[in-house]
Amino acid sequence: MDVVSLSTLASDREKTVSYLREKGLLVTYTRCPFCGSEHIGEVRREKYKCYQCRKEWSIRRGSIFEGMKLSWEKILWAMKLFEMEVTAHKAALQLRLSYEVTLRLYTLFRKAIWVHTQKEGKSLLEGEVEMDESYFGGKRKGKRGRGAAGKIPVFGILERGGKVQVEVVEQVSAEELVRLAVAKVKRGSLVYTDRFKSYDGLVSYGFRHKRIDHGKRFANGKVYINGIEGFWSYAKGRLLQHHGVSVERFPLYLKELEWRYNHREEDLFELLLDVLREYSQVADNR
Numbered sequence: 001m002d003v004v005s006l007s008t009l010a011s012d013r014e015k016t017v018s019y020l021r022e023k024g025l026l027v028t029y030t031r032c033p034f035c036g037s038e039h040i041g042e043v044r045r046e047k048y049k050c051y052q053c054r055k056e057w058s059i060r061r062g063s064i065f066e067g068m069k070l071s072w073e074k075i076l077w078a079m080k081l082f083e084m085e086v087t088a089h090k091a092a093l094q095l096r097l098s099y100e101v102t103l104r105l106y107t108l109f110r111k112a113i114w115v116h117t118q119k120e121g122k123s124l125l126e127g128e129v130e131m132d133e134s135y136f137g138g139k140r141k142g143k144r145g146r147g148a149a150g151k152i153p154v155f156g157i158l159e160r161g162g163k164v165q166v167e168v169v170e171q172v173s174a175e176e177l178v179r180l181a182v183a184k185v186k187r188g189s190l191v192y193t194d195r196f197k198s199y200d201g202l203v204s205y206g207f208r209h210k211r212i213d214h215g216k217r218f219a220n221g222k223v224y225i226n227g228i229e230g231f232w233s234y235a236k237g238r239l240l241q242h243h244g245v246s247v248e249r250f251p252l253y254l255k256e257l258e259w260r261y262n263h264r265e266e267d268l269f270e271l272l273l274d275v276l277r278e279y280s281q282v283a284d285n286r
């Protein structure tokens, strides 16, 4: 959805409500959620009442928006700004909301995306696959690369012409890397890595394995890992805008970037709505 359509939609409360219902983001009750009676009706704007037990509930009941005091207009615009990669800090100014409230919404979006990427992560990558690790964060310069202090190691796999999957890892040990390869890549796939020795065991787990030598990059025709390296620079460039993300929140941001990267040719606003609908169903099951 572009901003022109969004602004038309967001300025019309009733249209917004039917749109969100249609997208499965609001629960439509045909019975009273308290006593089950079918004798219910809308008594005030966005308030429903049961004529049997006399209880009332809001249109947001049972949805991810339950308890939120924000107008629909602001919620829709927050989704749009999030889609457009406007930081929570800047979005708060645009929406005339506090940073805390904006961040709470953004965190809801990120959690929903995180849950969705866990599901996406279950489909195995195959064919020609690039594997690599990279280090994120850490304010001091100096020691770089494998084993650098204060940095978060991230393992990444990219299927050529397909998707990327990234995971924060405790350490880049051979056990950890092989465990992730087995969990995420179909056996028999051709795996490209650099010369890091933790990748040594791949062949014994049923993968075909080619290494590239960073000193002689591109020398061997197809032996390169610049697909996954492209993702690392994509992710690092974007994380810089957030001026440092805490270690606790880092996985949430990382998976958001994986999702954005994997769906970069699609309408992310529509996808965000899908992801939020999925998330509200997950929340229902708890």
Ligand SMILES: [Zn+2]
Pocket (backbone or CB within 6 Å): 032, 033, 034, 035, 036, 037, 050, 051, 052, 053, 054, 055
């Ligand atoms: Zn009732």
